[in-house]
Amino acid sequence: MDWLVAMLRAAGDPTRLRLLLLLRQAELTVSELIEIIGQSQPRVSRHLKLLCSAGLIARFKEGSWVFYRATDEGKGAALGAALADLLPGPPEADLKRLAAVREKRAAEAAAYFKANASEWGRIRSLHAPEREVEEAILRHLTAAPIEQLLDAGTGTGRMLELLAPHAKRAVGIDTSPEMLAIARDRLLRGTLPNCQVRLGDTYRLPFDAGGAAGGFDVVLFHQVLHYLDDPAAAVAEGARVLKRGGRLLIADFAPHSLEFLRDDYAHRRLGFSDREVQGWFAQAGLKLTAAEAIAPHTDSKEQLIVQIWLGQSPAATLGVAA
Ligand SMILES: C[S@@+](CC[C@H](N)C(=O)[O-])C[C@H]1O[C@@H](n2cnc3c(N)ncnc32)[C@H](O)[C@@H]1O
Structure with missing residues (x-):
């Protein structure tokens, strides 16, 4: 007691x-x-x-x-x-000030992406072994057919381009019009008619809840969560729109100590531990089905490890009516 x-x-x-x-x-x-x-x-x-x-x-x-x-x-x-x-x-006043703090923070990140949209392709490859990460994402996601794919925080749409040949339909959402303008151009140039992008917030996805009747087979967060103040809420929102048995893949950094990524690249979090991600998955009703660490190149100045976590929503139970 x-x-x-x-x-x-x-x-x-x-x-x-x-x-x-x-x-x-x-x-x-x-x-x-x-x-x-x-x-x-x-x-x-x-x-x-x-x-x-x-x-x-x-x-x-x-x-x-x-x-x-x-x-x-x-x-x-x-x-x-x-x-x-x-x-x-x-109290109402606390909520208002909390909203203001979050808006200020989101505005700082938005300003960063606005200013760096045209440079994003180069910046992305600075800190991660891109080719190996993309190979791993393809390996994990193409193990099962993809009807509907959601790329949350799609940025300039590289993940849509990568996964378009493997999905019937793919949608990217992002809060940055500048990043989306480049994504649209990429989709046009690549002739990817099964892909589209829209302005949208990953905390409030503009889609109905998934489940037995519909939803996304795959929701992807590629290098997005370390910019957010509430990654757990974003993961829960991603899980909300998954269909039964759908998969949610996170590709992000393992814990690191490169403080300058906050100052120079607008990161909020310095990577995530397995335990933290497992906690988000558990809260969102997802089961961790795979985790993979991708080592940096040996000549890389910054030894950042990219981690992939794959979660799955419960599939329909055999013998139980949907
Ligand atoms: C580092 S970029 C990654 C883009 C892309 N996933 C990639 O790997 O190239 C992060 C993206 O997340 C977007 N973003 C940040 N907060 C967001 C939010 N709340 N909802 C949707 N997108 C968001 C940013 O605008 C930016 O385009």
């Missing part, structure tokens, strides 16, 4: 409750939380420390940034969920 008393004590303060509710909505840094809560850094840090010690939130350091998020498993997660059930959500 002592553990529960300790947790309730930690949560039993208006600022800490606000922090807990906010961190159930997004993974945030201390400076972002200070901006939202409007209190001094020492006060916010003290509250965060108490919530961490009680197991209600988790802290993780990545390079020079420290992120906080609500605990997503165990007793801390159960109590957080119970408290959130009793309340309508974070």
Whole structure:
């Protein structure tokens, strides 16, 4: 019982409750939380420390940034969920400031892609062994037929071009009109009539939920999630539009410490661990079916490992009516 008393004590303060509710909505840094809560850094840090010690939130350091998020498993997660059930959500003013923080961040990334759209092909190959990654993606995805493919955060459409011969229909969505303009040009030049791109946000995909009656066979996130403030939500949204037995593939970096990728290339996260991705998959109802690490070239200055994770939504159970 002592553990529960300790947790309730930690949560039993208006600022800490606000922090807990906010961190159930997004993974945030201390400076972002200070901006939202409007209190001094020492006060916010003290509250965060108490919530961490009680197991209600988790802290993780990545390079020079420290992120906080609500605990997503165990007793801390159960109590957080119970408290959130009793309340309508974070106070309206906190939600507004959270939205402003997210918009500011998304605008910074959008400005980066606007400025670098024409250079993206070159930039992409700077940090990853492209040919090997593309071979691995093809190997994993073409093992089964693809009727409908969604490339989330398609950018300049390279993944559509790669996978077009293997899919009946492929759609790319992206929030950057500048990246999409180049993708459209690529589709026209390559004569790829089964592909199309649209402006759209990966957090709110402009498609109905998938399932037994329809949806995408494949959803792909290629080098997208490390730009997002809530990759778990993007993965859950991708899983929402999968058909039964559909597959979701993530190609992104394994954990690294190249801090300059934040400053010079607009990255938010410095790669992802297997454990973190498995947690997103579990929350989204996906089963991890394959994982593969692709080593950098031996002459590569930056030793970045690209990781592929493949998840699958549950297939129809034999003998059970759909
Ligand atoms: C690094 S690029 C990768 C593009 C492409 N997948 C590739 O590998 O060439 C990341 C892309 O994600 C897009 N993006 C960022 N946030 C997004 C969001 N919330 N919804 C859709 N696209 C987003 C950016 O505009 C950018 O084009």
